[in-house]
Amino acid sequence: MRPKHPAYHHGDLRNALILAAVELIEERGSADFAMIDAARRAGVSSAAPYRHFRDKTALMDAVLDFAFSELGRNIAAVMQTQPLGSAEAIIAIGKAYIRFMTQHREFYALMWGATGIRAVDQEVSDERSAVGFFILLDAVEHWCSENEIAEQDVLQLSIKLWSMAHGLAGITLYGHIERFLPQADVFSLLESSTHTFLEGLRKLR
Amino acid sequence: MRPKHPAYHHGDLRNALILAAVELIEERGSADFAMIDAARRAGVSSAAPYRHFRDKTALMDAVLDFAFSELGRNIAAVMQTQPLGSAEAIIAIGKAYIRFMTQHREFYALMWGATGIRAVDQEVSDERSAVGFFILLDAVEHWCSENEIAEQDVLQLSIKLWSMAHGLAGITLYGHIERFLPQADVFSLLESSTHTFLEGLRKLR
DNA sequence: ACGGCATGTTAGATCAACTAACATATCATG
DNA sequence: CATGATATGTTAGTTGATCTAACATGCCGT
Numbered sequence: 481m482r483p484k485h486p487a488y489h490h491g492d493l494r495n496a497l498i499l500a501a502v503e504l505i506e507e508r509g510s511a512d513f514a515m516i517d518a519a520r521r522a523g524v525s526s527a528a529p530y531r532h533f534r535d536k537t538a539l540m541d542a543v544l545d546f547a548f549s550e551l552g553r554n555i556a557a558v559m560q561t562q563p564l565g566s567a568e569a570i571i572a573i574g575k576a577y578i579r580f581m582t583q584h585r586e587f588y589a590l591m592w593g594a595t596g597i598r599a600v601d602q603e604v605s606d607e608r609s610a611v612g613f614f615i616l617l618d619a620v621e622h623w624c625s626e627n628e629i630a631e632q633d634v635l636q637l638s639i640k641l642w643s644m645a646h647g648l649a650g651i652t653l654y655g656h657i658e659r660f661l662p663q664a665d666v667f668s669l670l671e672s673s674t675h676t677f678l679e680g681l682r683k684l685r
Numbered sequence: 686m687r688p689k690h691p692a693y694h695h696g697d698l699r700n701a702l703i704l705a706a707v708e709l710i711e712e713r714g715s716a717d718f719a720m721i722d723a724a725r726r727a728g729v730s731s732a733a734p735y736r737h738f739r740d741k742t743a744l745m746d747a748v749l750d751f752a753f754s755e756l757g758r759n760i761a762a763v764m765q766t767q768p769l770g771s772a773e774a775i776i777a778i779g780k781a782y783i784r785f786m787t788q789h790r791e792f793y794a795l796m797w798g799a800t801g802i803r804a805v806d807q808e809v810s811d812e813r814s815a816v817g818f819f820i821l822l823d824a825v826e827h828w829c830s831e832n833e834i835a836e837q838d839v840l841q842l843s844i845k846l847w848s849m850a851h852g853l854a855g856i857t858l859y860g861h862i863e864r865f866l867p868q869a870d871v872f873s874l875l876e877s878s879t880h881t882f883l884e885g886l887r888k889l890r
Numbered sequence: 891a892c893g894g895c896a897t898g899t900t901a902g903a904t905c906a907a908c909t910a911a912c913a914t915a916t917c918a919t920g
Numbered sequence: 921c922a923t924g925a926t927a928t929g930t931t932a933g934t935t936g937a938t939c940t941a942a943c944a945t946g947c948c949g950t
Binding site: 731732733 | 896897898899900901
């Protein structure tokens, strides 16, 4: 693995570039870094990256993959600590989602902003963004069976719950909660929202 | 108003540039148009825009103002047709919100993506994005008084309802609903979500 | 009328993405 | 182990876009 000649051939430039890009995005707070900066940070010339990425958007796509897998890992992690079938498990997923988005606000725009909308490589973007969703799906399924909610609604329900967390994340990032509800915090808003919603479900069942 | 000499001094270049930018964004589906294209479309040279906008982001900011005011107008319009105090009024606002975002997907990334997150000019962005929110606030306030919900929760409630619509819009634009619930449409999802949520409120009251 | 200021124009500086042509190391294969 | 194909790197340069400088024109107040 260790390169015999430390000069020339980098050894793992592809990953080094992704890491450099992630660092630059986090430092600058947005994705408008220059390709050459990522190259320099990886210790190579300005043309080297193009041996590994067709263009800058290809690199951004790899960064996006990284971000989505991190999100998935975060969501998977909190599930280890929650009792399956409880409303708390669902809420914990939503909180992990919002926590990730607020702690990595610079990624949010990438994941859901312009690049996301374009959905260049639909199949890849499907895969990666769905990881966390399947975990939510599982939690919702267990909650439904414990609360005598029709199985057929699990998918629809999960989408709605996802939307709630996603919407709160976006509105928080934009600063609307701080502006209109300075005393509130997103996590308790998600908690009460989810409880209210699930209560409504039980009543309408 | 009409310029005596049709050449040289344009007369209303600032607005012409904003309009040109809007057209280009809509045609191209994203905001990566060249400044010179907007200039050409307005019939001026490449340097002329800089007499009206410090740089390209300043132009984008004006476009953003336009988009937000359009959104506000759309939301205001549907309120004319809805009985105040009804759940339908709240739902109609959400639907108008989602309709605008899906019909102008190229604006969504601008309004909520990278540019939005940066929130360069905080005060201006406050103003413009709040227009629609105050209309929602009003509808929620009337609904609360008709349903004996504590007045103090109006603001919090409105944020939550806004989040629901915003989240559904984002998830739709990204294609997740089409993928996971191909038979569903966003508007009925918003409708049932809102009803469920309001039902939960009445029960927990 | 005329002078100042807003608003245009052309030319060009700067910078980032990307490409071409060449260089070097690694690896498969005899 | 030799050797050539291939992967991966370098330098130099093209292109295209933003923005600036210096100059031109015409509108508007006095």
